[in-house]
């Protein structure tokens with residue numbers, strides 16, 4: 463029987479280790495303090511977040527970004543492939559036609575269509591990256607930005623103006639025409655490196671007309687929305703350091 467009277471704590475009949483058990487019981491607290499003492503001299507691993515956030519791994523899957531061409535036109539063509547690829551049904555896309563005609567809505571991307579509505583629901587997103595794999599134009603990539611917590615569920619549904627990359631040097635806020643003399647494919651062949659004088663002139667006249675319209679509506683409405691102005695505002699709070707196009711394919 464296992465609990466035979468002749469058995470000892472060592473489990474071997476006939477051996478009596480009651481003296482060793484007494485000593486180990488006696489020094490057990492000292493051994494515990496030894497662990498504490500040796501830990502005191504190890505390098506501290508405490509992270510001072512959020513004061514000093516640690517850099518992420520280079521291919522970290524963070525917040526998404528909708529990228530632009532070097533002149534500022536959007537890369538998204540509203541094809542919805544990202545939404546179909548998403549296993550969490552977190553993306554909503556509604557495409558629309560670019561309209562260069564007089565009085566039209568204007569051109570937002572070099573192609574036939576653009577993403578008029580674009581939303582990502584970060585309450586659903588699992589950051590798997592399948593959407594950026596599916597995107598045929600490299601319009602959608604992921605950044606290293608991960609501070610997405612909020613106590614308002616509505617604020618975790620990011621809209622297009624939040625997801626669009628901020629305007630970098632040489633870029634203009636759409637809508638405006640493509641670089642004169644070039645086709646859509648030229649944008650993907652790297653033939654566009656910045657906005658042109660003609661594009662800048664178009665945007666200047668467009669903004670001037672918008673200012674006149676706002677002024678005509680009265681002094682109480684001096685700042686009517688100019689197409690694309692939300693892009694500029696967004697650039698201030700989502701810095702270039704956080705935008706890493708193509709960093710996480």
Ligand code: SF4
Pocket residue numbers: 547548549550551552553582586587588589590591592593594
């Ligand atoms: S990362 Fe994954 S879950 Fe998140 S939007 Fe893209 S496909 Fe959907």
Ligand code: SF4
Pocket residue numbers: 537538539540541542543544545555577596597598599600601602
């Ligand atoms: S982000 Fe890419 S895949 Fe999604 S709608 Fe735009 S072009 Fe298509």
